[in-house]
Amino acid sequence: MAARNNYLLIVLDSCRFDSFVAAAPRTILRLGALERRWSYASWTAPSHYNLLMGLLPHASPPHVHASEYYKRDFVRYNQRLGADGIEFKQLLPSLYLPTVLKQRLGYRTHALVSLPVLNPATPINRDFDSFALMPTHNDMAAMLDRLTFDAERPSFYLLNVGETHYPFALPGEDPSTWPHISGVHGIFRHLDAEVVGGRLAEGEALPDFDRAQLDRLRARQIEAVCYLDGVFERLFDLLPPHTYVTVTSDHGELFGEDGYFGHGPIQHDKVYEVPLVEGQLR
Numbered sequence: 001m002a003a004r005n006n007y008l009l010i011v012l013d014s015c016r017f018d019s020f021v022a023a024a025p026r027t028i029l030r031l032g033a034l035e036r037r038w039s040y041a042s043w044t045a046p047s048h049y050n051l052l053m054g055l056l057p058h059a060s061p062p063h064v065h066a067s068e069y070y071k072r073d074f075v076r077y078n079q080r081l082g083a084d085g086i087e088f089k090q091l092l093p094s095l096y097l098p099t100v101l102k103q104r105l106g107y108r109t110h111a112l113v114s115l116p117v118l119n120p121a122t123p124i125n126r127d128f129d130s131f132a133l134m135p136t137h138n139d140m141a142a143m144l145d146r147l148t149f150d151a152e153r154p155s156f157y158l159l160n161v162g163e164t165h166y167p168f169a170l171p172g173e174d175p176s177t178w179p180h181i182s183g184v185h186g187i188f189r190h191l192d193a194e195v196v197g198g199r200l201a202e203g204e205a206l207p208d209f210d211r212a213q214l215d216r217l218r219a220r221q222i223e224a225v226c227y228l229d230g231v232f233e234r235l236f237d238l239l240p241p242h243t244y245v246t247v248t249s250d251h252g253e254l255f256g257e258d259g260y261f262g263h264g265p266i267q268h269d270k271v272y273e274v275p276l277v278e279g280q281l282r
């Protein structure tokens with residue numbers, strides 16, 4: 001079995017479906033039609049594990065058994081990888097996409113991640129030829145310089161992009177000007193802790209002051225997607241032919257809806273609803 005395509009799985013961390021829609025990123029949407037999908041998990045680590053099992057955010061189809069859905073969904077890797085005969089059973093026994101790509105299909109496998117919770121010492125770093133935590137959490141453009149492709153062998157890249165993660169800061173922005181939630185203690189803890197969820201206590205109202213701040217945070221996530229669309233323009237220019245790209249998110253983000261903030265220990269539609277766009281440019 002041989003695969004022809006390079007494959008890039010690009011995860012816009014925390015990017016909510018409706019933030020993506022509001023940003024309407026023209027360049028990313030050159031890949032294909034926007035799909036509304038659902039993440040299997042509400043925060044970064046389990047969600048990335050799931051993605052690396054080859055299971056992209058699901059379409060939540062009714063009247064279909066889970067096993068049947070996995071099988072059907074997995075067949076799409078033939079298109080993604082430019083291969084024939086890829087089936088879900090080939091994931092066995094590792095149930096890990098990098099293992100299959102590297103050991104069975106001869107891929108070079110790489111990960112460039114922004115969030116420390118995915119650092120190279122974590123268990124998701126398995127069967128990667130290289131796996132790097134970026135020096136800053138919010139600089140997808142810096143990843144572009146590290147992409148290399150080999151004419152002899154196809155390459156797989158996982159790119160975990162952090163501009164869309166709280167505090168939704170662009171690379172040039174002075175950290176002292178980053179917004180922070182005040183008056184709601186313990187909600188957004190230190191970024192490195194990657195524990196950014198929580199709910200107001202029962203009966204505790206969200207002050208107007210914070211409402212305006214949360215609206216601003218949501219606007220910043222949309223602005224981050226608009227900014228990233230420009231980075232994708234540069235990315236698409238440097239991709240070799242036969243490269244398939246999937247752009248999605250690992251989970252959404254709450255901006256005060258029903259008393260919730262952030263993501264993680266939250267049971268809410270908006271923490272699972274994510275965008276998915278994929279295709280091959282040429």
Ligand SMILES: [Zn+2]
Nearest residue numbers: 013014044250
């Ligand atoms: Zn995340």
